[in-house]
Amino acid sequence: MRYFPFSLEQLRILQAIKNEKSLKQAAEKLYISQPAISLQIQKLESKLDSPVFEREQKQVCFTSTGELILDYAVRILVLCEEANKSLLYLKDIKRTKLIIGSSNTTGTYLLPKIIGLFCRRYSYANVKLEISSTNRTSWSVANGQIDIGIVGGYIPKELHQSLQIKKYVNDEIGLILPKFHKLGRLNSISKHDLYDLKFITLKTHSLSRKVMDRILNENKIESSRLRIELELNSIEAIKSAVQAGLGVAFISIFALTDELKLKKIQLLKVKETKINRALSIISNPKGYRSKLLEKFDKHCFDLLTKSLYIKFLNLQN
Known part of the structure; x- marks a missing residue:
């Protein structure tokens, strides 16, 4: 020097x-x-x-x-x-800025509601939501580019020692039917009956499609045997297609709040099966943890103790 x-x-x-x-x-x-x-x-x-x-x-x-x-x-x-x-x-800025990462469906349908409730309470908070794959979000949290993440899916094993991983809620995957579908009169159907239905899914190359196929296979529903009648680019497009009577689909309950409330579609249970995927809250225990980050972490779990919010968010422990 x-x-x-x-x-x-x-x-x-x-x-x-x-x-x-x-x-x-x-x-x-x-x-x-x-x-x-x-x-x-x-x-x-x-x-x-x-x-x-x-x-x-x-x-x-x-x-x-x-x-x-x-x-x-x-x-x-x-x-x-x-x-x-x-x-x-x-x-x-570090005291008032919070970068939250999330996987696709969770980030699109659940996180905006959670963040909205948080910002009502802490109006000074400057929150940024980054939506990506679970893999990319996990690496971004580990590298300090994202403060906290809420993800569903596979978190890379090599990051398990670097991240604090806390189980949050279960994301239920529901089978949705058109409002006037003939099977709507039933309480449930067997797994075998699924292979006779016309399914609407995301496109084959979609990462979200691969995640859904893996979840179904883990629940002993052979995704390769499902009759795929239509492949679309988004969950919103799938919901519209189901409402139009073009087929049925497996979709996260988080994405169905408005449709179920307005009775635009109906849910049908699969016998002896409850299809869930666990959502986790991840953070870097060695990274900078602002008071705002701690408040958001606590806020997420506080919501699970209040029945009004559980209903509003379609949360399940």
């Missing part, structure tokens, strides 16, 4: 002497003793090998060396003040 013959403290003293016109008044301005100021000036002049000011008739007159140092001192101290303000601003 390059050596400098002056310190920030000495520059502050020079500036104060220039502004106050005397060592005594400069000392009072800086809340330090006059001998302490004199000592710092002596050290500075020794390193510069030149006087920085002279006393003439009780006045302080800066030498050419002193004027040169003063010119730079003003600019340096202004930059220091700007840097300090920026650091305080950054610290303030």
Whole structure:
């Protein structure tokens, strides 16, 4: 590191002497003793090998060396003040900004409601929601790019030691039918009966489709045997197609709040099967945990204790 013959403290003293016109008044301005100021000036002049000011008739007159140092001192101290303000601003942002990550369905249908309730309580919060795959969200939390995540699906094993993973709620996968479908009169159907129905799904290459197929297979429903009549690009498109009577579909209950409330579709149970996937809250235990992050974490679990919110969010423990 390059050596400098002056310190920030000495520059502050020079500036104060220039502004106050005397060592005594400069000392009072800086809340330090006059001998302490004199000592710092002596050290500075020794390193510069030149006087920085002279006393003439009780006045302080800066030498050419002193004027040169003063010119730079003003600019340096202004930059220091700007840097300090920026650091305080950054610290303030960290106190009020929260980046939340989530997987696709959860981020689209559940998180906006949770965040909305949170922001009503903490109006100063600046919340950003980033929706991506569980894999990408997990890595972003581990790398400190995202503060906290709510995900369903496979969290990479290599991250299990780096993340704090807390089980949150179960995301129920429901079989939805058109409002006037003939099977709507039944309470439930067997797994075998599923293979006779016309299904509407997301496109084959979709990551969400692969996740859904894996969940079905884990529940001993062979996704490869389902009759896929229509593949669409989004869950919203699937819901519209089911309402239009084009087929049936497996969809997260979180995505069906309005449709079920307005009775635009109906749910049909599969006998001896309850298709769930666990949602987890993930964070980096070694990362910076702001008070806002702690409040949001607590907020998520507090919602599970209030029946009104459980109904509003379609949450299940």
